Structures are given as C-alpha cells and as structure tokens.
Amino acid sequence: MSVHRPDSLGGRAAIAGIGATEFSKDSGRSELQLAVEAVRAALDDAGLTPADVDGLVTFTMDTNPEITVAQAAGIGELSFFSRVHYGGGAACATVQQAALAVATGIAEVVVCYRAFNERSGRRFGSGVQQREPSAEGAALGWNLPFGLLTPASWVAMAAQRYLHTYGLAPDAFGPVAVTDRRHAARNPAAYFYNKPITLADHAASRWIVEPLRLLDCCQETDGAQAIVVTSPERARALPRPPALITAAAQGAGRAQEQMTSFYRDGLTGLPEMNVVARQLWRTAGLTPADIDVAILYDHFTPFVLMQLEEFGFCAPGEASDFVAADTLPLNTHGGQLGEAYLHGMNGIAEAVRQLRGTSVNQAGTPAHVLVTAGTGVPTSGLVLGADVA
Numbered sequence: 001m002s003v004h005r006p007d008s009l010g011g012r013a014a015i016a017g018i019g020a021t022e023f024s025k026d027s028g029r030s031e032l033q034l035a036v037e038a039v040r041a042a043l044d045d046a047g048l049t050p051a052d053v054d055g056l057v058t059f060t061m062d063t064n065p066e067i068t069v070a071q072a073a074g075i076g077e078l079s080f081f082s083r084v085h086y087g088g089g090a091a092c093a094t095v096q097q098a099a100l101a102v103a104t105g106i107a108e109v110v111v112c113y114r115a116f117n118e119r120s121g122r123r124f125g126s127g128v129q130q131r132e133p134s135a136e137g138a139a140l141g142w143n144l145p146f147g148l149l150t151p152a153s154w155v156a157m158a159a160q161r162y163l164h165t166y167g168l169a170p171d172a173f174g175p176v177a178v179t180d181r182r183h184a185a186r187n188p189a190a191y192f193y194n195k196p197i198t199l200a201d202h203a204a205s206r207w208i209v210e211p212l213r214l215l216d217c218c219q220e221t222d223g224a225q226a227i228v229v230t231s232p233e234r235a236r237a238l239p240r241p242p243a244l245i246t247a248a249a250q251g252a253g254r255a256q257e258q259m260t261s262f263y264r265d266g267l268t269g270l271p272e273m274n275v276v277a278r279q280l281w282r283t284a285g286l287t288p289a290d291i292d293v294a295i296l297y298d299h300f301t302p303f304v305l306m307q308l309e310e311f312g313f314c315a316p317g318e319a320s321d322f323v324a325a326d327t328l329p330l331n332t333h334g335g336q337l338g339e340a341y342l343h344g345m346n347g348i349a350e351a352v353r354q355l356r357g358t359s360v361n362q363a364g365t366p367a368h369v370l371v372t373a374g375t376g377v378p379t380s381g382l383v384l385g386a387d388v389a
Contacts (some may be wrong), residue, residue: 017045020038020223053073053076060086088344089377174320243384249280270310284368288311
C-alpha cells in the first residue's frame with residue numbers, strides 16, 4: 001500500500017548545477033571519462049569544486065562505481081553513496097536519494113550522474129542476449145521464447161491494447177514524436193537539431209514492432225549527464241538560480257514486472273506512474289493545472305500518452321488530442337526522441353533550464369515543472385519549483 005499523506009521532503013533540497021557531455025553516436029572515450037566530464041561540468045555550473053562533494057548517486061546499470069568516479073574527478077571523502085535500480089526508472093529517484101541525504105544532514109553536496117556508451121557500446125535496443133539467472137530474469141523467461149526480445153516489443157503489447165481499447169490507430173502516437181522533434185530542431189545540443197518531422201513523416205516511417213514505427217522509438221546515445229543537489233540555503237549563495245525540489249516520489253504498482261507487466265487487469269495505463277503521481281500531487285499541494293512545463297520520459301511515444309492520463313492532464317484515451325492541441329509545453333529539449341537518450345537525466349537538466357529561464361525553447365517564466373522517469377518499470381518523478389525566497 002502506497003503512502004496516503006504528504007511527505008516532508010519537499011523544499012528541503014535544491015538543484016544547484018547541471019552538466020553534460022556532448023550527445024553522440026560514438027563518444028570515442030570510456031564511460032568513466034564521460035561520467036567525470038559531466039560531473040565536473042555540473043560542479044562548474046554550480047560554482048563548486050570536487051572538494052565540496054560528499055555524496056554520489058547513480059544507476060545500478062552504470063559501469064562507473066561511485067568511488068571510482070570520486071577518484072577520477074578529484075573528489076575526496078564520501079559520507080553518502082547510493083544506486084537506484086530499474087534502468088530509466090531510476091532517473092528522478094537519484095535526485096530523491098540526494099535530496100534525502102541533504103535534508104537529513106547525511107551529506108551537503110551530492111552529485112547524481114549517468115554515463116554510458118549506449119550506441120557505440122552496449123545497445124539496449126539489441127534486446128536480451130545474455131543474462132545471469134535471477135528472479136527478475138525468470139519473469140522475462142515467460143516472454144522471450146515467443147519473440148518478445150526487445151524493449152520495443154514489450155511496449156508494443158501495451159500500445160496495441162491501448163489503441164484497441166480507445167478505438168485509435170497508430171497515428172495517435174504521431175503528435176508526441178512531432179512535438180519532440182520540433183523542440184529538438186531548435187536545440188543545438190540535440191542529435192536531431194534542425195531536423196523537424198511532420199505527422200506524414202511519422203506515418204511513413206518503417207515498422208519496428210507493430211504498432212510502433214521507427215519514429216515512435218527513442219535514440220541510442222553515447223554521453224553523460226550530472227546534477228548537483230544541495231540545500232536551498234547553500235544553493236542561494238551560488239551563481240545559478242536554484243531549482244527547488246518541491247516533491248519527489250518513487251512508485252511500483254501491483255503485479256509489477258520490469259517492462260513485461262502483462263498479467264495485470266489492464267494494459268492501457270501505467271499503475272506505477274500513478275503511484276508517483278498521487279504522491280507528487282499530495283506533497284507538492286498541486287494539481288495538473290499548476291504545471292507549466294512537463295518533461296515526460298519518452299523512450300516510446302505510447303507511454304507519454306499514458307503518463308499524461310495517469311497524472312490527470314486528460315481523460316483516458318484523450319492524450320493524443322491533448323498533445324496535438326499543444327496547450328502544455330512538453331519535452332522542450334526534444335526529449336529522448338529528439339535530444340538524446342540519457343535514461344531521463346537530460347530531462348531533469350531541461351527542467352532546471354526552464355526554471356532558470358535559459359532553455360532554447362523557453363516556456364515563459366514557469367513556476368512548476370513536472371519531470372518523470374522511465375515507464376513500464378518501477379519508476380520515479382519530480383516536481384521542481386522556482387525559488388521565490
């Protein structure tokens with residue numbers, strides 16, 4: 001049973017710095033070097049030094065241990081280090097972990113990072129090839145023999161049911177792809193800079209796994225992103241306007257599996273994201289109407305639609321029209337479809353830029369930005385707020 005009351009973390013930590021490498025298809029350097037470059041860039045952005053850092057958080061999938069990154073980046077003693085599981089579902093949870101450490105005095109400056117050569121090295125899109133025996137792997141064993149070998153094939157199962165239930169066609173996913181690429185086309189850091197697409201382009205792109213087309217699927221990217229978390233008081237003394245962590249939450253649903261939760265009562269939603277949504281709204285004291293920008297995890301377009309519905313921005317089955325109406329600024333960096341696939345960490349950075357007023361697709365002067373992490377897996381989310389102190 002998930003919690004039924006607001007938690008006390010909101011407003012007790014802030015993001016003070018963001019930093020990234022370039023996003024490419026062949027970085028030409030190790031994942032450790034990418035991690036260190038991003039960590040140093042984030043510290044430079046925050047006006048801090050490696051000596052100020054006493055905490056590190058990353059993903060279980062990351063090949064860069066915290067102590068190794070600390071050594072390579074010139075960071076000294078650590079009083080806090082942590083890893084979060086479930087691939088992209090960990091993105092916002094790394095910031096939650098950092099905020100918990102800062103709010104409780106366990107650490108003063110915590111850097112969250114994610115680095116990988118996901119295009120030139122291990123490609124998630126190539127599917128399951130080798131896996132050590134585990135309880136988690138046993139769940140996949142019910143699906144792999146029948147050809148469900150890749151993330152696209154797993155998502156296609158839910159996407160097909162979504163279309164059937166609401167009487168939609170695969171072109172319902174097009175507005176998400178077009179929106180992301182429109183923003184990416186104006187973002188010099190995006191892989192698809194100057195390369196917008198149309199709904200016709202989406203409909204003409206080749207099938208990957210029906211009903212998913214090529215333009216429904218995110219990129220494979222080499223790169224790294226880092227986020228610096230500290231107290232609001234310390235952040236206010238640093239060069240950049242802080243982004244307050246107004247609320248942070250994790251969520252896993254009933255009958256939860258990692259990408260293959262096919263034995264639930266329904267496949268048209270994301271129950272784990274609903275757990276996150278309820279806690280974010282409770283803690284932040286906000287509703288969908290209060291959100292000025294949404295940065296929603298977009299490894300596949302159908303799950304963006306389901307997230308909008310789980311968070312209450314629109315009714316079930318109506319999210320495609322909601323996105324097409326363009327009433328809510330969505331994935332203003334271009335998302336993982338358009339900017340880069342960094343397991344959602346680049347989306348957190350974009351939320352910070354929006355609150356600073358420095359996004360290339362700036363949406364006015366937002367007060368609240370919603371960010372979500374990976375979908376189809378146990379996941380996490382954030383509401384970041386402008387500092388009005």
